[in-house]
Amino acid sequence: MTTERFTLDPGVRALLHDIGASLGRVLRRARLPAGLLGDGPARLTTDEYYRFWEALDAETGDPDLAVRIGRAISAEVFDPPLFAALCSPDLASAAERIATFKPLIAPTVLDVVRSPRGLTITFNWPPGTNPPRLLSIAELAFFVALARLGTRHAVHAVRVAARRPPEASDEISNFFGVQVRRGRADSITFAPEDATRPFLTEDEPMWRFFAPELRRRLSDLQAAANTADRVRAVLHEILPAGDSAMTTVARELATSSRTLQRQLQAEGTSYQAVLTGTREQLARHYLTDSTLGIAKIAYLLAYDDTNSFYRAFRTWTGCTPDSVRAEHAARPRALPPA
Numbered sequence: 057m058t059t060e061r062f063t064l065d066p067g068v069r070a071l072l073h074d075i076g077a078s079l080g081r082v083l084r085r086a087r088l089p090a091g092l093l094g095d096g097p098a099r100l101t102t103d104e105y106y107r108f109w110e111a112l113d114a115e116t117g118d119p120d121l122a123v124r125i126g127r128a129i130s131a132e133v134f135d136p137p138l139f140a141a142l143c144s145p146d147l148a149s150a151a152e153r154i155a156t157f158k159p160l161i162a163p164t165v166l167d168v169v170r171s172p173r174g175l176t177i178t179f180n181w182p183p184g185t186n187p188p189r190l191l192s193i194a195e196l197a198f199f200v201a202l203a204r205l206g207t208r209h210a211v212h213a214v215r216v217a218a219r220r221p222p223e224a225s226d227e228i229s230n231f232f233g234v235q236v237r238r239g240r241a242d243s244i245t246f247a248p249e250d251a252t253r254p255f256l257t258e259d260e261p262m263w264r265f266f267a268p269e270l271r272r273r274l275s276d277l278q279a280a281a282n283t284a285d286r287v288r289a290v291l292h293e294i295l296p297a298g299d300s301a302m303t304t305v306a307r308e309l310a311t312s313s314r315t316l317q318r319q320l321q322a323e324g325t326s327y328q329a330v331l332t333g334t335r336e337q338l339a340r341h342y343l344t345d346s347t348l349g350i351a352k353i354a355y356l357l358a359y360d361d362t363n364s365f366y367r368a369f370r371t372w373t374g375c376t377p378d379s380v381r382a383e384h385a386a387r388p389r390a391l392p393p394a
């Protein structure tokens with residue numbers, strides 16, 4: 057996922073204008089070309105995408121910027137995948153459509169869960185990366201803005217959690233309707249009645265107009281990924297469910313285990329090598345979260361017991377998980393954005 061590119065739509069120029077930020081200054085601060093959006097949508101790597109949001113945060117120095125962005129969002133600043141969401145029947149349907157096409161526009165995967173308790177949308181960022189706080193909070197704010205645009209109703213969330221919550225402020229709490237609390241993932245939950253509240257902007261013919269092009273772009277993106285990348289993407293999904301079998305991965309990729317192994321060998325790797333590398337990357341990422349116990353990490357990596365995880369981790373790194381966690385905790389922490 058970190059090697060892919062994501063679309064930054066020219067509509068962001070209108071958004072930055074509305075919040076009083078200079079696009080030129082933001083691009084310079086992010087070390088991106090001045091004419092980045094001059095010829096239409098720009099394609100950014102994960103690192104470039106994160107730098108853009110870090111630069112925007114630093115340029116404005118506004119701790120409430122994420123909700124200011126949420127209030128400034130309008131149909132005029134949407135790129136096609138997001139504008140198409142307004143054509144949906146309701147917020148739950150819109151969230152599911154966005155989840156399908158989100159890989160086109162941002163380095164994150166959305167989990168959308170409907171339940172009697174409501175609609176929960178969770179963001180899964182690339183393992184081993186730390187999305188800028190402004191980006192993660194603005195993504196949460198987007199869904200509140202989308203719900204209000206679609207329903208023309210003062211929708212609020214019933215729960216908002218963030219790995220790096222913003223400093224508490226009345227501006228942020230009033231926008232979301234609740235305080236943003238610390239959690240293991242960036243997520244937002246809406247009440248059942250708000251999840252199914254009809255969108256006044258529903259336009260099924262317009263959705264049918266957008267959908268084929270979005271599917272084509274998504275197909276192109278998936279085709280561009282090599283086999284190892286596709287295997288990693290599946291492993292991110294199945295490991296927390298306790299499964300690391302090549303047969304499962306092959307089934308998810310609609311191929312046979314033998315063909316999958318042959319494709320990986322053509323890329324100079326093997327299934328076991330990709331599995332090991334993915335587990336190590338995820339383990340290092342999980343160890344930065346002090347709320348995750350070692351037993352829980354072993355479970356998330358599909359190990360039968362903690363001892364198996366300890367042995368594997370020492371083989372990979374020559375260290376124990378505890379020592380790596382202690383080393384991370386001892387590092388100086390960067391000051392939060394002003």
